[in-house]
Each structure stands twice: as C-alpha cells, then as structure tokens.
Amino acid sequence: MTLRTRMRRATVPAVLAAGALVVAGCSGAGGGGGTSDGGDGPVELTLATVNNPQMKDMEELKGEFEEAHPDITVNFVQMEENDLRDAVTKDIATGGGQYDIVTIGSYEVPIWAQNEWLTDLTEPLTSDAEYDVDDLFAPVKDVVSVDDSLYAVPFYGESSMLMYNKEILDEAGITLSDHPTWDEVADAAREVNSDDVTGICLRGKPGWGELFAPLTTVVQTFGGTWFDADWNAHVDDPEFNEAVQFYVDLVKDAGPADPVSTGFTECLNTMTQGKAAMWVDATVAAGMLEDPEASEVAGKMGYAHAPVKETEESGWLWSWNLAVPETTQNKDAAIEFVKWATSKEYHQLVGEELGWTRVPPGARQSTYEIPEYVEAAESFAPITQDIMLSVNPTQPGLYEQSWTGIQYVTIPEFQDLGNQVSQDLSDVFAGRSELGPVLERGQQLAQEAGDAQ
C-alpha cells in the first residue's frame, strides 16, 4: 500500500471526528411550532413561551379567549428559558417569522426594540381606556419602554427580597427590621449558621441570570457598577471588589456548601425543607414557600426588603413580557391576545378558575386591591407591592446609568460578560484563584463591551 492511501485511510476517521465536534457545537435549541396563514379568515397564532407555571395557566385558560374570538386560535410552544431565548432570537434575527407572540425577559426588550424587531404597542394599549395601561406597575413599565414607547407588556413581574425562617431566627434571638442592612443580615447569618442549617442561601451558579442577578444588586448597593453613564467599565473599582468580596466571604462562612451548584431551584429546596435560615431571591419564591403542600415552612416565614448598604433599596426587577415580533403576519390578532392575557379581566379569571394564589404577580397594581387575592397572599402580597413600587430601574445604584435595568445591563454583550465573569468567580468560591485578578480580567472584558456601545 502506498503512503497516499495510508494517509487517506487515516484522514477519514479524523475528519469524521472533527465533523462530529462541529455538529455538537452547533446543535442546540430547535424551534418548533406551526405556521400561521396571513390574510383574512380564521387566524392561527403561535405563541412561544417560557415554561413557567404562570404561562401554563395562560395556556389552560386560552379557551376563554378563543370562545370570545371564534376566528382566532392560539397555539402554545413551551420551552425552557435558555432554549426559548435561543429559538426566538434566531427566529427573529434571521427574519423567520415563525412566532406571532413571544414571551421575552425585560433584559431583551430594549435591545430588541432598538433592532426594530418588536411592534410598538403604545397606541393600541393607551387608546383602550378599559385596558387601563397606567395600572401596570410603573418600574416594570419603565424597563419595557424605549423612549416612552411600550414594546412589550408585563405578564408578571418580580423583584427580590429577604425571606427568613422566623423559627430559626427567633430561637437565636434575632429580629430583623423591614429594611435590614447587609451587615445586619451577614451577622445574623453567621450566628445561626450550623452543620444542619445554612445561615443564608445565596446563588453561586455561574451565569448572568443566576449568580449575577443577586450579586449585581449587592454591587450596586455597595456603591459599585458595571458601567458609568459614558460606558466606562468599573469592574475593578474598590466598591465592586468590596461587594464581591463581601458576598464570597458570606457564602464561605454561612452560605450553601456547594455554591457553584446553587441557583434559584436549589435554594428553594433548601429553604422549603427548613434547612436554611435566610434567602435573598425573587419575590415570586414567597408564593412557593407559603404553599403548604410543597413547603414545610409555610406560615413560618418572614419577609423584608432586600438588604442594603449605601442605597435605599436594592431589590432587582424582572418581568416576563408578551411582545409581538415585527415579522408576524397577524399583528392585529396577536395584539388582541396580548391585551387579553394582561388585562384585569384575565387576573380575575385566573383567580376564579384556578385559585387566587396563581394570579400573575407584579404586573398590575389593581391585582393588589382584589380582596380575595390580598387574603390569599396576605403574608407576602403587601410587601411585594411595596417593593415593586419602590425600586428604581433608571438609577438603582449611586452611578447614573445610560440604560434602564437593575441587575443587568441592556447591551447585547452583557450575557456573555456576566457569564464569563461569573465562571471566573467560581474559582474564587472554590479558593482556586484570588478575586483581584478575576476582576481585572472582568474589567478588560467589560471595557471591550463598553467600547462597542
């Protein structure tokens, strides 16, 4: 056999192996769902949504909408959060036009609106007095608006707060005010931390939406920021460093034992089993902690505003919103459905059909005036409403911002930036590297992102 044929024999498996690697890297989320026909006559809408319980409720109740609008049917495509983000981004960025309505997070709304991917909903919503657009929580409305135009409607919203197990804290003789400081909370956490009980559950799982949701709010209340108003990065500033060091130390002393595995779900588990004394996380968690069927601590919980240092408030702000992509062929029908699903009547409908604790929280102020809802959620509804109204997404920290948002920066590069820095921070949690060099690299990455603005 000649050298050439031998070479060729060796190359075939090599190319196969290499090709397989490329395919592995490129495969990921797959979209799905039917198509919709334009023009008159019956309209079929495809709605891509994240698979959260509130969205499943919406699917359960869509029959009511279809009954009232006999010529419209709505098909739901439910996906896991990251898959949804991939599928919808790809569909809209490449002009696919597969989806008529999408649920998107508050981080994406301004970015997508600036790309002219979303339909301006201001006119159809404000012209309808019955819809009462001013009833939507003002801070949530702010994060889905660009230049005073609404590009999405909040379906439900959340902030973050301190949730604590009253039994454990009472036993240690600790009382917390409604507006605790981080120093008080850290002291309390270190005091009650033991082999059986985690002092405070805080997220450490890498990801801009996992670790950096709570951590960015800590950075802001310590006086730090990712960027100032001129897009200069401030990641290696002393305030940023102090905040992260504080967080890392607190996690090491009194936090979850395996921080890199710990995200929202893991903390929720620990908390519902009474294995953690405190937890700073999304306000929607309260509803799950107070569910007697799933939680051992229902009725034993206390709630307070997110802990602060230099600022008045440090809750984050997130909402899942319904938006209508510019690429849809059925704009009118889609807007009709969006209005229905975010209306006061829909909240009544959920309460009456499915139970009052399942009403989408944090979207409409009037929800917090429904007597049945207030009664069903009395331990956490008033404080949730209070927090939702007091957070300030236009300037959450000490720095002026040129974007609207609290725990994230609304630039396309932020997911990547937050993700990389949070991965490096896992090495700090594990003691494999020092904080200084990690933040120096973070500063470099952040400045690159800032320069692109």
Place this chain on the structure above:
Amino acid sequence: MTAGRRSLAISRALLWPALIVAILLTQIPLVATLYYSFQEWNLLRPGQRGFVGFDNYAKVLSNGSFLSSLGNTVLVTGSAVVGATLLGLLFAVLLDRKFVGQSVARTLMITPFLVMPAAAALIWKWSILDFTYGMANWGLSLVGLPPVAWNTELPAATVIMVLIWQYTPFAMLILLAGLQSQPREVLEAAGVDGAGPFRTFTWITLPHLRQYVEITVLLATILLLQVFDPVAIMTNGTGGSKTLSYLLYERAFIGLEVGEAAAYGVMTVIVTIIVAMVALRTLFKVFSEEGLMNR
C-alpha cells in the same frame, strides 16, 4: 476494455450517488461554517454584519480561551477514555467467565451506557453528588471523611467521573467481544506449558486484545470529544471543565457571536484533524498495513 474492468467501472458509477449525498451532507455545514467564520455577526446587532477577513481567527488565537479549552478537552477526554478502558477491561475479564447470574450482571453493567447523557448528568448532580443528600458524601461519611462540594471544588473531576461511569460499559462490551474471540486451544496450550493465569493474561490475552483496545480508545475518544451534557448541567464550564464543545456553545448561544463561534469551530476541526492523523498513524495498529494484513 475487459469484462473485469467494465464491471469495476459500473460498480464505481453505482457508488457515486451515495458518495455525492454523503459529501454534500458532511461538507455543506463545513463550508457554511467557513463562510460565517469570516463574518462579523452578533445576532443581537443585525446592523453590523459584514466581512472581516481573519479578524475572528485573530480573536480566537489572541484570547486564551481556545488553548485552555483545548487543554481541558485533552484532560477530560483523555482521563475519561483511559479510565473507562481500564475499568472496562477489568469488568470484561470478570464477565468472561461462567458464573450464576452472568447474563443479569452483564445487562446491569451495560445500563449506564443506555441512559441519556442529560439524564445521567442530572442523576449524578442530584442523587449522587449533592452536598447534603448525595450518595457520594454519604459514602465518604461512612469511612469518616469530610463531605466534598463536588461541583465547586472538583468540577473537572466531577465531569470525568460521570463520563467514566457512562463509557465503561461501552469499553467493556468491545473488550468482552475481544476476549470471547480468543482461541481456546491457545489458552489451553499455555496452561499445558505451565503458564499461570497472570502470565497467560499478560503474554497471550493482552496482545490479542490490542486491536480491540485500540478500537475502544478510538471510538470512545470520538464520542467523548463531543461531550457537552454533564458540563452544561453540572459545572457550567467552571474550573477546567470547559471543553471545546462547551466553549463553542457559549460563543454561539450565550455570546451570540456567530462569526467568532464559527472561527472557533474551524480551528477545532483543524486541530482535531492534525491530532487525529498523528495519533492514528503513530499509535494505532488497526489502521496500519500490518493491522490490515492480520485480519
């Protein structure tokens, strides 16, 4: 033209349609990847798309992630392949004898390979490696060792463990087939000549198994190079567990940098081809002339 040559030409012609399909299916994605790798294209910045020459490649080479990921891939894949092959050999030898319940044992041994990778990673994350409730830490507590925060302290080792668990049955199956194809008379002759079990194993069985081991290592390497699920589900690419396929995923789906991700992909292909060619030509007997003659 003789009849033989004509029939050869016909056979070749008949082969072409399949070959063309195969070429199209495998090479179109590669060509598309090459094209995208010369573009600047962030999905969220549709206005700034354009041809940028070798800029993406410069980025890939200048920031450290490619080389460190390459190192991680070699470490994770290498340790997992070696671990799975050694364990697979051990289990294959144990299963290659008659005992009661042999077929049940064999079926049970194969199960890890039948579990979907994502499901396997979730099982490991929640029921084995969980700090408080996991079986691993429970096992450690039985022998008086302190619990380990697996994903935080030993992310790369965690991924390697899951992979070894999953690919040991794969190695075992191939090696078991090898063991069972051993001619019994040779083994008997060795016994008659006075060789003990250990010498029989090292002097007769192992040389016989060489090609089977090579196949195992080669196939396992190809499969494990693509490893993604345990990294994405358990460690999120932290602490030395960021393999090339996870890096590609990150660039494409978190960074949304289509051009840069494509450049990473192309670099990966180039490196893999070089490594695979060198490895195949120097280490593996299976693909050498000698190996083919032996069949």
